[in-house]
Amino acid sequence: MSGDLRHAVLQANLDTVRHGLVISTFGNASGIDRAAGRILIKPSGVPYDRLSAEDMVACDLDGRAQDNRLRPSSDLATHAVLYRAFPGIGGVVHTHSTYATIMAQARRAIPCLGTTHADYFYGTIPVTRDLTPDEIAQDYVGNTGRVIAETFAELDPLAVPAVLVAGHGPFAWGRTPAEAVHNAQMLEFVAQMAWHNMALNPDPQPISEALLDRHYLRKHGAQATYGQGDVQ
Amino acid sequence: MSGDLRHAVLQANLDTVRHGLVISTFGNASGIDRAAGRILIKPSGVPYDRLSAEDMVACDLDGRAQDNRLRPSSDLATHAVLYRAFPGIGGVVHTHSTYATIMAQARRAIPCLGTTHADYFYGTIPVTRDLTPDEIAQDYVGNTGRVIAETFAELDPLAVPAVLVAGHGPFAWGRTPAEAVHNAQMLEFVAQMAWHNMALNPDPQPISEALLDRHYLRKHGAQATYGQGDVQ
Amino acid sequence: MSGDLRHAVLQANLDTVRHGLVISTFGNASGIDRAAGRILIKPSGVPYDRLSAEDMVACDLDGRAQDNRLRPSSDLATHAVLYRAFPGIGGVVHTHSTYATIMAQARRAIPCLGTTHADYFYGTIPVTRDLTPDEIAQDYVGNTGRVIAETFAELDPLAVPAVLVAGHGPFAWGRTPAEAVHNAQMLEFVAQMAWHNMALNPDPQPISEALLDRHYLRKHGAQATYGQGDVQ
Amino acid sequence: MSGDLRHAVLQANLDTVRHGLVISTFGNASGIDRAAGRILIKPSGVPYDRLSAEDMVACDLDGRAQDNRLRPSSDLATHAVLYRAFPGIGGVVHTHSTYATIMAQARRAIPCLGTTHADYFYGTIPVTRDLTPDEIAQDYVGNTGRVIAETFAELDPLAVPAVLVAGHGPFAWGRTPAEAVHNAQMLEFVAQMAWHNMALNPDPQPISEALLDRHYLRKHGAQATYGQGDVQ
Numbered sequence: 001m002s003g004d005l006r007h008a009v010l011q012a013n014l015d016t017v018r019h020g021l022v023i024s025t026f027g028n029a030s031g032i033d034r035a036a037g038r039i040l041i042k043p044s045g046v047p048y049d050r051l052s053a054e055d056m057v058a059c060d061l062d063g064r065a066q067d068n069r070l071r072p073s074s075d076l077a078t079h080a081v082l083y084r085a086f087p088g089i090g091g092v093v094h095t096h097s098t099y100a101t102i103m104a105q106a107r108r109a110i111p112c113l114g115t116t117h118a119d120y121f122y123g124t125i126p127v128t129r130d131l132t133p134d135e136i137a138q139d140y141v142g143n144t145g146r147v148i149a150e151t152f153a154e155l156d157p158l159a160v161p162a163v164l165v166a167g168h169g170p171f172a173w174g175r176t177p178a179e180a181v182h183n184a185q186m187l188e189f190v191a192q193m194a195w196h197n198m199a200l201n202p203d204p205q206p207i208s209e210a211l212l213d214r215h216y217l218r219k220h221g222a223q224a225t226y227g228q229g230d231v232q
Numbered sequence: 233m234s235g236d237l238r239h240a241v242l243q244a245n246l247d248t249v250r251h252g253l254v255i256s257t258f259g260n261a262s263g264i265d266r267a268a269g270r271i272l273i274k275p276s277g278v279p280y281d282r283l284s285a286e287d288m289v290a291c292d293l294d295g296r297a298q299d300n301r302l303r304p305s306s307d308l309a310t311h312a313v314l315y316r317a318f319p320g321i322g323g324v325v326h327t328h329s330t331y332a333t334i335m336a337q338a339r340r341a342i343p344c345l346g347t348t349h350a351d352y353f354y355g356t357i358p359v360t361r362d363l364t365p366d367e368i369a370q371d372y373v374g375n376t377g378r379v380i381a382e383t384f385a386e387l388d389p390l391a392v393p394a395v396l397v398a399g400h401g402p403f404a405w406g407r408t409p410a411e412a413v414h415n416a417q418m419l420e421f422v423a424q425m426a427w428h429n430m431a432l433n434p435d436p437q438p439i440s441e442a443l444l445d446r447h448y449l450r451k452h453g454a455q456a457t458y459g460q461g462d463v464q
Numbered sequence: 465m466s467g468d469l470r471h472a473v474l475q476a477n478l479d480t481v482r483h484g485l486v487i488s489t490f491g492n493a494s495g496i497d498r499a500a501g502r503i504l505i506k507p508s509g510v511p512y513d514r515l516s517a518e519d520m521v522a523c524d525l526d527g528r529a530q531d532n533r534l535r536p537s538s539d540l541a542t543h544a545v546l547y548r549a550f551p552g553i554g555g556v557v558h559t560h561s562t563y564a565t566i567m568a569q570a571r572r573a574i575p576c577l578g579t580t581h582a583d584y585f586y587g588t589i590p591v592t593r594d595l596t597p598d599e600i601a602q603d604y605v606g607n608t609g610r611v612i613a614e615t616f617a618e619l620d621p622l623a624v625p626a627v628l629v630a631g632h633g634p635f636a637w638g639r640t641p642a643e644a645v646h647n648a649q650m651l652e653f654v655a656q657m658a659w660h661n662m663a664l665n666p667d668p669q670p671i672s673e674a675l676l677d678r679h680y681l682r683k684h685g686a687q688a689t690y691g692q693g694d695v696q
Numbered sequence: 697m698s699g700d701l702r703h704a705v706l707q708a709n710l711d712t713v714r715h716g717l718v719i720s721t722f723g724n725a726s727g728i729d730r731a732a733g734r735i736l737i738k739p740s741g742v743p744y745d746r747l748s749a750e751d752m753v754a755c756d757l758d759g760r761a762q763d764n765r766l767r768p769s770s771d772l773a774t775h776a777v778l779y780r781a782f783p784g785i786g787g788v789v790h791t792h793s794t795y796a797t798i799m800a801q802a803r804r805a806i807p808c809l810g811t812t813h814a815d816y817f818y819g820t821i822p823v824t825r826d827l828t829p830d831e832i833a834q835d836y837v838g839n840t841g842r843v844i845a846e847t848f849a850e851l852d853p854l855a856v857p858a859v860l861v862a863g864h865g866p867f868a869w870g871r872t873p874a875e876a877v878h879n880a881q882m883l884e885f886v887a888q889m890a891w892h893n894m895a896l897n898p899d900p901q902p903i904s905e906a907l908l909d910r911h912y913l914r915k916h917g918a919q920a921t922y923g924q925g926d927v928q
Contacts, residue, residue, distance in 0.1 A: 023885055024878075026812065096812060096885075102892040105810040106900065114337040115400045116258065116328060133906035140910050167903040168811045182256075189255055189328075196334040199431055199663075199895055204338065207399040210365035214372055346569040347632045348490065348560060414488075421487055421560075428566040431663055431895075436570065439631040442597035446604050578801040579864045580722065580792060646720075653719055653792075660798040663895055668802065671863040674829035678836050 005031050005177075006053040009040045012091060012177035017048050019185045021095040028073040029093045031177040032083050037061055041079060043070035063142070074141065081145025082173060086157040091177030093184045099191035100162075100170035100184075103127070107166050110187075110194045111206045117190040118207065118215035120183060122159040125190070126151050130166050144168070159220065162187040237263050237409075238285040241272045244323060244409035249280050251417045253327040260305040261325045263409040264315050269293055273311060275302035295374070306373065313377025314405060318389040323409030325416045331423035332394075332402035332416075335359070339398045342419075342426045343438045349422040350439065350447035352415060354391040357422070358383050362398050376400070391452065394419040469495050469641075470517040473504045476555060476641035481512050483649045485559040492537040493557045495641040496547050501525055505543060507534035527606070538605065545609025546637060550621040555641030557648045560633045563655035564648075567591070568628035574651075574658045575670045581654040582671065582679035584647060586623035589654070590615050592630050608632070623684065626651040701727050701873075702749040705736045708787060708873035713744050715881045717791040724769040725789045727873040728779050733757055737775060739766035759838070770837065777841025778869060782853040787873030789880045795887035796858075796866035796880075799823070803862050806883075806890045807902045813886040814903065814911035816879060818855040821886070822847050824862050840864070855916065858883040 012029035016022050025048070030041035040056040057072040059065050063080035065072050073079075079092045103110060110125040112118055117125075128147045135143040148163050148171060161183045162172040170191075172184035197204040206212075244261035248254050257280070262273035272288040289304040291297050295312035297304050305311075311324045335342060342357040344350055349357075360379045367375040380395050380403060393415045394404040402423075404416035429436040438444075476493035480486050489512070494505035504520040521536040523529050527544035529536050537543075543556045567574060574589040576582055581589075592611045599607040612627050612635060625647045626636040634655075636648035661668040670676075708725035712718050721744070726737035736752040753768040755761050759776035761768050769775075775788045799806060806821040808814055813821075824843045831839040844859050844867060857879045858868040866887075868880035893900040902908075 024881070098888065099892075101810065101812075102889055105889055106893050106896055108896070113399065114333065116333075130904060131907065133904065136904070136906040136910045167809065167907060185256070192330065193334055193337055195892060195896070196331075196427060197338050200338055200340070200427070200434070202896070208362060208365065208368070210368040211363065211399060214368045345631065346565065348565075417488070424562065425566055425569055428563075428659060429570050432570055432572070432659070432666070440594060440597065440600070442600040443595065443631060446600045577863070578797065580797075649720070656794065657798055657801055660795075660891060661802050664802055664804070664891070664898070672826060672829065672832070674832040675827065675863060678832045 003053070005033055005040055006056050008091075008177045009042070009056045010051060010053045012093065012181045013042045013051060014048065015178075015181045016093060016095055016184065019181070019188075021093075021097040021181075021184055021188060023096060026096040027094060028075050028079075029091065029177055029181060030073075030076075030079045031091045032061075032089075034087075034090070038066070039063075039076075039080060039083060041072045041076055044073050046070065075144075077139070077141035078145040078148070078171070081142055082148060082171070085145070085149035086152070086173065088158050088175065089161075089173040089180075090175045091180035092171065092173045093177070093180040094169070094171050095184050095188075096169045097184065097188040097191075099195050100164065100187050102195055103191045104164035104169050105167055107164075108194075108198065109164070110191055111204065112212055113194055113197055113204055113206060114190070115207070115211065115215045116186065117193070118212045119219060120186040121162065121190065122156070122216045122220065123212065124206075125160060125162050125164065125187065126155070127164040128166050159216075235285070237265055237272055238288050240323075240409045241274070241288045242283060242285045244325060244413045245274045245283060246280065247410070247413045248325060248327055248416065251413070251420075253325075253329040253413075253416055253420060255328060258328040259326060260307050260311075261323065261409055261413060262305075262308075262311045263323045264293075264321075266319075266322070270298070271295075271308075271312060271315060273304045273308055276305050278302065307376075309371070309373035310377040310380070310403070313374055314380060314403070317377070317381035318384070318405065320390050320407065321393075321405040321412075322407045323412035324403065324405045325409070325412040326401070326403050327416050327420075328401045329416065329420040329423075331427050332396065332419050334427055335423045336396035336401050337399055339396075340426075340430065341396070342422055343436065344444055345426055345429055345436055345438060346422070347439070347443065347447045348418065349425070350444045351451060352418045353394065353422065354388070354448045354452065355444065356438075357392060357394050357396065357419065358387070359396040360398050391448075467517070469497055469504055470520050472555075472641045473506070473520045474515060474517045476557060476645045477506045477515060478512065479642075479645045480557060480559055480648065483645070483652075485557075485561040485645075485648055485652060487560060490560040491558060492539050492543075493555065493641055493645060494537075494540075494543045495555045496525075496553075498551075498554070502530070503527075503540075503544060503547060505536045505540055508537050510534065539608075541603070541605035542609040542612070542635070545606055546612060546635070549609070549613035550616070550637065552622050552639065553625075553637040553644075554639045555644035556635065556637045557641070557644040558633070558635050559648050559652075561648065561652040561655075563659050564626075564628065564634035564651050566659055567655045568633050569631060571628075571630045572658075572662065573628070574655055575668065576676055577658055577661055577668055577670060578654070579671070579675065579679045580650065581657070582676045583683060584650045585626065585654065586620070586680045586684065587676065588670075589624060589626050589628065589651065590619070591628040594630050623680075699749070701729055701736055702752050704787075704873045705738070705752045706747060706749045708789060708877045709738045709747060710744065711874075711877045712789060712791055712880065715877070715884075717789075717793040717877075717880055717884060719792060722792040723790060724771050724775075725787065725873055725877060726769075726772075726775045727787045728757075728785075730783075730786070734762070735759075735772075735776060735779060737768045737772055740769050742766065771840075773835070773837035774841040774844075774867070777838055778844060778867070781841070781845035782848070782869065784854050784871065785857075785869040785876075786871045787876035788867065788869045789873070789876040790865070790867050791880050791884075792865045793880065793884040793887075795891050796860065796883050798891055799887045800860035800865050801863055803860075804890075804894065805860070806887055807900065808908055809890055809893055809900055809902060810886070811903070811907065811911045812882065813889070814908045815915060816882040817858065817886065818852070818912045818916065819908065820902075821856060821858050821860065821883065822851070823860040826862050855912075 009031040028042040174180040241263040406412040473495040638644040705727040724738040870876040
């Protein structure tokens with residue numbers, strides 16, 4: 001079980017590179033074993049081509065590393081806050097993928113402009129407010145997680161499994177590390193679509209509620225469990 | 233014959249990937265044996281790198297699968313409507329290629345801005361109207377085909393072998409599955425040109441009727457059969 | 465000698481693909497043996513991966529093929545007009561490279577916005593006027609060459625070795641087929657720069673005459689012969 | 697020692713190609729041995745795939761080559777001025793990377809729009825003024841270095857290790873040749889982000905001083921030495 005999660009977290013980190021979602025080493029993926037109360041996350045500063053499953057760093061839900069060999073990703077505290085705030089999620093991914101980062105820097109939420117968006121995100125993908133100087137000075141990384149949680153106060157994090165952190169970049173999540181990576185990849189695609197639409201029309205027209213419901217609910221509605229739908 | 237079509241449909245599906253027209257598994261290509269009244273289409277949810285010719289699912293023109301092993305693509309009903317509405321076509325391709333999807337989401341028809349467009353599409357590539365809530369609630373996939381057919385009420389589908397479905401993405405077709413893929417690839421190219429033109433000038437100037445005729449008719453006019461022209 | 469030119473023309477055609485300047489089969493390169501009065505050009509419709517030096521089609525300067533095995537590129541007449549109009553050139557390349565085609569479709573000349581442009585093109589890269597319906601109806605391909613020559617009535621074609629044909633795409637040339645390809649590649653780069661500048665500022669500021677002269681004349685001035693300069 | 701620097705300069709030149717920062721041969725990287733007063737720089741006109749460590753040309757700080765075998769890059773005088781003006785740097789890289797060149801041609805400084813920018817550049821990346829006709833006519837390459845130094849009269853070149861030369865392209869530097877290349881790569885990324893932001897909003901909002909300080913100073917502040925921070 002624990003070994004499976006190690007491999008899943010390793011694979012999630014490698015897949016962010018394979019899908020072109022990170023430049024240099026700017027990305028990290030994690031997974032959680034809820035029963036054991038243990039997060040596994042990419043170590044800090046190890047090149048992707050040398051990562052092994054054994055390198056994934058075990059931490060508790062307060063973001064303290066439980067082994068000493070390698071230090072965890074410097075974004076661990078954000079992951080830990082998200083796991084505590086969103087009990088349904090099992091994996092978190094942070095990338096600097098091109099268009100999602102552009103939208104995060106432009107502080108532009110991504111409205112639902114097409115059916116691919118609707119297949120994965122049930123409505124607008126939000127952008128956080130800016131952190132205050134105090135929030136930045138004290139526990140900056142943890143507060144990044146808290147401002148995400150605040151942004152989702154009225155939202156279901158599994159219905160909209162991604163966010164743009166203002167002036168920073170995207171975080172995505174899912175029930176598993178693999179699903180988090182897939183959501184990060186879909187976020188990049190819909191961000192690319194949205195940027196190009198906004199360049200032609202600053203206020204592009206979202207698809208209808210009916211079409212959003214049709215696409216989202218065929219895979220995620222009351223008659224389905226999250227992620228069990230056949231994605232085509 | 234049937235074996236040839238199986239291979240042609242498999243190849244068309246693989247070529248959509250090779251030409252970069254699909255992300256993840258978001259695409260499907262089909263072909264039709266008009267004499268046998270049989271459509272062959274990509275199965276749902278099988279990864280592209282494991283697809284074989286035998287996996288292509290045989291269906292009738294009402295969109296009912298004729299074998300039980302694999303389920304057909306969830307877009308089958310759209311393909312089936314197009315085969316019934318456009319008797320001259322032999323292959324249909326659906327992709328989420330980048331710029332064609334951007335234009336579909338922006339609901340911007342693609343005017344003929346250059347000679348490559350004119351070589352393949354005899355005038356503006358249209359965008360469908362939005363589906364109504366009722367059309368979405370009942371037989372959504374079939375109605376996607378019907379709104380395409382409605383868009384072509386006054387158009388020759390072989391003279392303009394592609395469409396942008398509003399808020400969704402492109403469909404392209406041709407006399408064969410291979411030609412449908414080639415048209416999907418050309419659609420992506422002309423959509424890329426058009427987007428970049430519209431970003432500089434919201435209402436770009438089409439080429440003259442004379443130039444459109446010169447390019448289109450050298451390959452597709454009364455003195456040629458469709459597709460027999462030498463493409464250079 | 466003739467064998468050398470065959471290989472140079474083959475290589476030029478292959479290099480247009482290698483540099484990403486053509487999509488599908490939309491491109492052609494040629495070279496001329498001025499002493500023999502013979503043009504060698506890519507044949508029409510042969511896939512790039514099967515082209516051999518022997519496949520290059522020999523033609524006279526009126527654009528008549530001199531051997532029967534393969535038909536020459538359908539753009540031969542344009543090449544032939546350019547060789548007659550510009551006695552100093554030894555190679556011609558036609559591509560549909562992305563940004564050069566976008567600028568040709570937008571009918572936007574490319575001002576000299578930077579030093580790379582100045583290294584290769586001594587001032588604005590012009591766009592032709594539209595052809596008239598009569599010019600399109602009669603000898604369209606030859607008239608494409610003539611409208612290019614008309615555009616260069618007051619310009620030195622070796623000082624500005626490329627043009628944008630309105631609503632169509634770019635042609636580039638040089639003293640050799642290899643130089644023509646290199647100019648086509650540089651044209652694509654400066655077109656990409658120019659498009660991105662125009663998207664921020666419809667009327668971007670060219671570099672100074674002094675800087676244009678400094679960059680261009682170090683390689684092409686009175687104290688140098690064309691192309692002998694060391695490109696760094 | 698000297699052999700190590702030769703290999704470091706070779707590797708820096710190869711890495712500019714590997715990271716897609718140069719087209720054709722338009723780029724050069726150098727390093728300096730401050731104790732020996734010797735610069736090593738890429739030779740002029742040698743194709744990248746044939747470069748060896750032995751080909752790196754040794755020069756003094758006045759920009760005079762110290763060996764005769766190969767001529768140094770034609771941009772050597774710019775590098776030499778930068779090494780004299782910025783005593784803390786150990787490597788310089790010049791590229792024509794796409795978005796940094798676009799911003800240089802558009803004469804748009806790059807404000808700090810996101811945390812990746814803040815991780816590497818402590819505030820706005822400046823653009824130089826245009827050179828005067830006299831500066832272009834006399835010692836143009838050296839004056840390119842002088843106008844960069846002038847631009848940094850009030851700036852710490854290690855806190856903002858890159859510049860856009862108006863109408864030309866970017867230069868980046870660092871304590872080592874490898875760091876200079878990494879900064880050139882990060883410059884390209886932040887230029888890409890900035891261009892896309894400016895295309896949506898001509899005057900995009902920088903991140904707060906507090907966030908800039910948080911990101912920059914965790915790696916470069918009084919309690920750290922430059923470049924010793926763990927980059928994540």
